[in-house]
Amino acid sequence: MDPVLQIKDLKVEVDTGTAVHSVLDGVTLTLRRGQTLAVVGESGCGKSMTALSAMGLLPDRFRIAAGQILLGEEDLVQVRPQRLRALRGNAMSMIFQEPMTSLNPVLTVERQIAEVVELHQDKTGAQAREIALEMLRAVQIPSPETRLAAYPHELSGGMRQRVMIAIALACRPRVIIADEPTTALDVTVQAQIFRLLRELQMQTDTAIMLITHDMGAVAEMADEVAVLYAGKCIEAGPAAQLLAAPAHPYTSGLMACTPKLRLGRAALTAPARGLGEIPGMVPPLGQFPPACRFAPRCARATEKCHATPPETVRLGPDHETLCWHPNEAREAAPAC
Amino acid sequence: MLTVENLKVHFPLSSGATVHAVDGVSFSVREGESFGIVGESGSGKSTTAKALMRLVDPTEGRIELLGNDLATMDAGALRRVRAQFQMVFQDPFSSLNPRMRAGAAVREPLDLMGIGAPADREKRVEAMFRAVGLHPDARRLFPHQFSGGQRQRLCIARAMVTEPRLVVCDEPVSALDVAIQAQILNLLHGLQRDKRLAYVFISHDLAVVQHICTRVAVMYLGEFVEVADTATLFARAKHPYTWSLMAAAPSAETGRAQSDYVLTGDPPSPVDPPPGCRFAGRCPFATDRCRAEKPVLRSMTQGHAVACHYAGELTPPLPELAEAV
Structure with missing residues (x-):
């Protein structure tokens, strides 16, 4: 599959006024057409910063220090702000976590979808309205004709997230970045949204970058996975392979600390054991350990891990990890 | 030790309509048991929790804890028995006073309820800090100096310091990061084992409830639609909403195949x-009978009750x- 968006050796820094801290340190990701790449990690690992870098939406004081973000042939790190503005919402768009706060409360649904289309596609009122209606149908909002005139507060959380998706899809982007799109939603609604995203992706061949901390969502959605820890990509590979045999202790730790739903016979027999734990927490910016950044929380860390930064280990054609002591394939199944 | 009978919490609206937040819920919790309530937002699970704590007043029903009827108790009497039942809230950021030091926040319930000699209270606070995995020196810090997980540990310490018999946990881990969730769940599990506590555990996450609880009620629109011991519920659930x-629920093992039933x-x-079954509008199995006639919670097997006209037939x-039927 052709790469649509390639992030190469991206370094992002924040200037706090008193010091410059590294936020992302050499993150490399590839997003392919029609596929979903899940970017996984705890808060503070750099997931959202990766997404915001790609969208050119880094907050004040954050800057890209090195690296490339290639959308097709174009390097988004180098292009001028006008060009970025022309691409955002058009060739690539973003779905945020909170549909409540990311929609404009004083504009109707129609206006918010039509706005994007008018800006990027040179369409007039009637045509834009037609596209807005078509998008609402595409995201399966019931009675779309009447919903066009609705304001965000008149919609449920699930409906609002559908409207967000409609806005994101209105210009048929090549890339959608979804930052925890279902965290604020109920489980049954989350299942609907995931299914909708998959269906739309099949129809449009859009590449999706799904930012999440939920390994369940990864299993549900992802073709490829990249695990971030403290600003570094510590494991990346095809989802099936990575979930079946996570190589990095952080990846297997994340999987072990999520309780697994056991249904049917498994619910009757499975023993009640404690959840796996990753002790401690993600180090704050500016306090990343010098060698392996996960070493202080890692049960397997040795002196070498504390002294020398780990090198990339290749486990398969596309599966690699950054660790001195990766899991052996057979012991990788997380105990839980 | 806790018996709840026909609990109702209704809120009148200015339009004259009524919000039936909790509408006739009954259950009992034994010593050392964790009773889980799962449901989506708006199902009434948090209102049930608040009613148990008398943070909202029940419209109808009985809440009997260790022989006292909490539902009708006045404020003074309530304060005297508060030590026996405590609550851990969802958001550890908004449930701690930002201007109160951590030690004082944990000590406050002891001071308010006059538990123990003042000199002993500090010792109890210190022991409680250790029990929840915080360093006793952290007593001098303010809430903003703690991470989210540590703050939830503080909230747990504050709830447990009065040595309650029952702790109501309202989504205690859903505001936390995955790795921290596991730490807090293990802590709650361990404290329960050590102190023979009973929990009422409110969550939207089935896997968390399965992990922590011994019995589970599934709540939909103010009512229980299915109640069973945990193994039975997850092996042989009978209500279409539970299904x-x-x-x-996304599951790392089952992945895509599972979500066909959405x-x-x-x-x-x-x-x-x-008027009929409240789930009928979303239920793929609903018939005219469901829309007209309200199903009652009826017992299927020992300890397994389902509110569905067609329970066991679908x-x-x-x-x-x-497979497991």
Whole structure:
């Protein structure tokens, strides 16, 4: 599959006024057409910063220090702000976590979808309205004709997230970045949204970058996975392979600390054991350990891990990890 | 030790309509047991928790804890028995006073209820800090100096310092990061074992409830639709709504195949709910009978009750459940 968006050796820094801290340190990701790449990690690992870098939406004081973000042939790190503005919402768009706060409360649904289309596609009122209606149908909002005139507060959380998706899809982007799109939603609604995203992706061949901390969502959605820890990509590979045999202790730790739903016979027999734990927490910016950044929380860390930064280990054609002591394939199944 | 009978919490609206937040819920919790309540937002699970704590007043019903009827108690009497039942809230950021030092926040319930000699209280606070995995020196810090997980440990310490018999946990881990969730769940589990506590554990996450609870009630629009001990519920659930929650829960093992059974629509409003089965509007199995006649919670086997006219007659859409019948 052709790469649509390639992030190469991206370094992002924040200037706090008193010091410059590294936020992302050499993150490399590839997003392919029609596929979903899940970017996984705890808060503070750099997931959202990766997404915001790609969208050119880094907050004040954050800057890209090195690296490339290639959308097709174009390097988004180098292009001028006008060009970025022309691409955002058009060739690539973003779905945020909170549909409540990311929609404009004083504009109707129609206006918010039509706005994007008018800006990027040179369409007039009637045509834009037609596209807005078509998008609402595409995201399966019931009675779309009447919903066009609705304001965000008149919609449920699930409906609002559908409207967000409609806005994101209105210009048929090549890339959608979804930052925890279902965290604020109920489980049954989350299942609907995931299914909708998959269906739309099949129809449009859009590449999706799904930012999440939920390994369940990864299993549900992802073709490829990249695990971030403290600003570094510590494991990346095809989802099936990575979930079946996570190589990095952080990846297997994340999987072990999520309780697994056991249904049917498994619910009757499975023993009640404690959840796996990753002790401690993600180090704050500016306090990343010098060698392996996960070493202080890692049960397997040795002196070498504390002294020398780990090198990339290749486990398969596309599966690699950054660790001195990766899991052996057979012991990788997380105990839980 | 806790018996709740026909608990109702209704809120009148200015329009004259009524929000039926909790509408006739009954259950009991034994010593050392964790009773889970799962449901989506708006199902009434948090209101149930607040009513148990008398943070909202029940409209009707009885809440009997260790021989006292909490539902009708006045404020003074309530304060005297408060030590026996405490609550841990969802958001550890907004449930701690930002200007109170951590030690004082944990000590406050002891001071307010006059528990122990003042000199002993500090010792109890210190021991409690250790029990929840915080360093006793952290007593001098303010809440903003703690991480989210540590703050939730503080909230747990504050709830447990009075040595309650029952702790109501309202989504205690859903505001936390995955790795921290596991730490807090293990802590709650360990404290329960050490102190023979009973929990009422409110969550939207089936896997968390399965992990922590011994019995589970599934709540929809103010009512319990299915109640069973944990193993029975997850092996042989019989209510179509319970199935939909199970199907919707993403699971690292089952992945894509599982989500074929997806509910349409959102949970309806608890304002003047429909006359028949409240789930009928979203239920793929609903018939005219469901829309007209309200199903009652009826016992299927020992300890397993289902509120569905067709419980036991429908084939579960999840292969794992069909197998275990």
